[in-house]
Amino acid sequence: MSSDNFFVNNTNPRFTQSTFECLDVMGGTAEYAGSLVLFTPVQTCISIILALRNDTTIRLYKQSTTAFPDFQIDISALLQQDRTVNQSILCDITASHYTTGLVAACIVLFSIQQNIALTGLDIYIQSPLKQTETESEEEALAISILKALAEANQIILTENELPMLAHTALQLLSLHHFPLVNTLASYYVKPGHILPILCQPDHVSSTFIIPEGLGFAAINLGPKSNKQSTLRGQAYTAASIGYTMISLYDGTYPHELDKARKTGNRENLLYNGYLANITPNEFDNRYKWLPKHVQGSTFLEKSGILIDPALSVFPDISYPVFQATVYPIYENIRAQYFSLLLQHMPETDEVERRQKSLQQLGNWMFQSHTSYAALGLSNPVADRLIQLVQQHLGKGVFGARLTNSNTENNVCILWEGQQGYDTIQAIYQMISQEEQSPISLHFNR
Template sequence: MKANAISAEAWAPGRLDVMGGIADYSGSLVLQMPIRQQTSVKLALRDDFICNIHSETSVGEKLSASLDYRELLDGQQVSYTYAREKLKQSWIAYIVGCALVLQQEKGIDFRGADFYIHSDVPLGKGVSSSASLEVSSMKALAQAFRLSFAGTELPRLAQQVENHVVGAPCGLMDQLASAFGAPGKLLPIICQPDKIAEPVAVPEDVYFIGIDSGVRHSVGGASYSDVRCGAFMGYSIILQSLGLDHATIEKTNPSDLPFQGYLCNISVPEFENKFAALLPERMKGDAFLSRYGVTTDRVTKVNTNTVYAIRQSTLHPIYENARVHKFMQLLKEVHHLDGTARLSYLQEMGALMYGSHESYSRCGLGSERTDEIVNLMRSHPADGIAGAKITGGGSGGTVCALAIGEEGKRAVKRVHQHLCEKYETDLVLFE
């Protein structure tokens, strides 16, 4: 049959992770900024259950795929596990996964569609190409089926696509940032799980600029999953030190557990005084399961043969949360300052970014290329570069730099040009 006319069209941007990153799943405050690059989705509904998906990037790369939507259903029912096995992390899972989630959670009668996707959010750069695709696909399907969403429902459903259909253990930060980010402002999100505060304006002469490292990032990578899992293992050890047994932890709603279920509700002094010494530097999965039995994470599972860096994975989100709160306080106050006091505040914000970057590396989520970029930034403080850090899930992707004034912006661009020439490739600059 022929497809119907276009039923809906929607778009959503990628995001630059300024502060917070991988602390999101532990309940941290994070600060996110939308980027200019975005993903648009047009769709035309069908009634023969065929899904035709056509995707094109800004550099002309084209992908196409077709499938019968009924092949993703277990009988006539939606089963995320069944669909995930059928899709095997294919790129189309991010799109048809939205239909599956909306059928399951909102009751849409989805019978196929033609999807036309255009994106200039580059893949694997740590700027949430997947979230922008999920959010724009969700928006388009919502238009087509005349759905309405309350509060943060749409990004939460988009996260379900990534967690349960794609099979990537991301937090909610990326989808919230793509759905609610405002240009020229940082979006504060307390990831417990989705408390959004008023966006914070960035001063006109302060710039957060992303430099693509050229090293592809994947949130589905083993190291990201291991660090996330290690953080939840550390939380379980802390809970059991407080007298909870693993059976109680398993059957209790996380929000009813100590610290409301989030590591980041433990302050740095309390962590240092009560819990840090309890955490093993490293522990193999089978030893953890034998002794502690369970974590509260519903997305990752403890692998018996993996050795987890539990202490660093646990302390990172606690210290990062403190860094982000301090960063936001300084950003709000810098609007009212000038001269040396203002410069001092911006430099302190930059130092917090460098601290975040170093903590990523201790978790095992650094890379030689992102370290090189951060070190190049660090060598140019007199040129107006105050700070830099790896972003998102780490292990490559993008570095976010804090530049002061036009001089700082030019210095970042010189670093970018140097890297493009050195590696003989076009690296994306996110402004």
């Protein structure tokens, strides 16, 4: 169905908005510990056309799918008399049609925040959205919806107000945690640029241009397994255990950690409450005594305090404390160096210096993946893809790593020039032939 046909009975003004999906180039798997994360947009773009209605009905058409492309529902009962969200009704809508649930969450939260009447809308989604959206697609869609709602209501949202609202909408619907940094990236990222965000908690820096001739590709290997998701949560908890052990060792009182957990204020804690603020030298000189594993029951008996209120320690789990603690410390340094070198790349006519710089960037990406995989967070297909990139070094590709996502296995690859572009296409064909599950390739914008 064309957009004109979809809106044929709605004569209200239409508003179009687009948002790029994001790829974290470096640092994204250590955001939980305060690392610098570098983002760039990929080719896929979530575009919507939206028109307000004169009732409280949501009517949605998703161009990219044949399964339930057209969905309609009344949301009048979604906003309760005390102007809070009726979670039960939102859950019912989401269970019937997830995308409509996300649209509904955005509408009702926008209505509450701006203190305006709840209004329905017609929304036409022009994008590569699949029947089951990826995390990055959901973030981009929420941003696009709220951009269009603000424009339609002639409301200017301040600074981080819009991405914060999108993040809240996503959290209302999701069983897994959406890091705010990813939603901020979807909002602030620019084509052809790198966006640095320091996750302490979320300091957005100015974007910088990707050097001419360089690019980043993303190969999506499909959903993460339940085992990967479980181990990821355990790694986050293990890192928080490591921070508690380091803090207590250096004289922090338990009540100070407990206060930070309750208030969210980490400023007065050791290293401002973030592992990423420990330098590799400091860790090697002061904290290498950390045990490889800590049993949950042992930690709970001795202190049991984590400064992250979203995390819990389970007594029967053995947590990989050493590796989970050391990973963000080194990943943050790699991301910092990566950013600096990328901003000071030798020109294309300085062939030898440029090649050495590209090799160094690639080495940091490989180191990132190796350290991440040591936590059990990779998978055989991603490791095989990294191996294929390593086998093609010298052919325009320089490094690769599994990126940060709660739900998807995305591998980011650094490439240069036509040779690199062709090599990535060849690698993509190889891995596609080897694997039975759907695999997709995207390049940065």
